[in-house]
Amino acid sequence: MRSLGRLLLLLVAANLVWRWASQRRSLPCPAWLAWSLETSLTDRLIGTQATLDRLGLRPGQRVLEIGPGPGRLLIPAARRVSPGGEAVGLDIQPGMVERLRARAADAGVSNLTAILGDAAQPNVPPESFDVAYLCTALGEIREREAALRQCYAALNPGGLLSLTELFPDPHYQSRATVRRLAEAAGFRLEAMHGPWYFFTANFTKV
Ligand SMILES: C[S@@+](CC[C@H](N)C(=O)[O-])C[C@H]1O[C@@H](n2cnc3c(N)ncnc32)[C@H](O)[C@@H]1O
Incomplete structure (x- = not known):
């Protein structure tokens, strides 16, 4: 019981240190931790x-x-837009992009493209997507406003921007912050799903 308490304390301390450090410099979830996003336990949790x-x-x-x-979300998303749809993932870390490509190939998903790039300069064609989303990624991006403006440019008129945040992700963004950033980029809030510790804010490109 005492060991479990110590472990929990250690996890909380590590989380706080990571959160503090990532407010000072860019510290994205490292590619060697990708495995932690690939298990069925993670899917459930x-x-x-x-x-x-x-x-x-x-x-x-x-x-x-x-x-x-x-590709925890993007691989099943590619299946949901089939037939006829396309899924594109843009990540700043080469290790993540390679892992996504390998996992999509293993899963037999052929309508998915993985691109290496920065959210603030994504280099995707304007007005070419129906849905753009980020899940536990917004807080890792240094230029968050620029990234959301790029999502606005990439979406078709009336397109959906969906932002999901989970606590205690060290980069967790509150509902108020997410709303302020998305509205500053020109989006209108349509729906807020879920409690504060696992919410999705859906916005429309107006
Ligand atoms: C915590 S992981 C979340 C992965 C996935 N969205 C999920 O929920 O399973 C955050 C991802 O955002 C990526 N990322 C961080 N900053 C970025 C940026 N400026 N542009 C594109 N991707 C970025 C990281 O490399 C990492 O793969």
């Missing part, structure tokens, strides 16, 4: 299906994820 359901994806849509990591 951090609500992969619920997050996908909140996106309301339909066959034929084009969907963009900024910061997909190894």
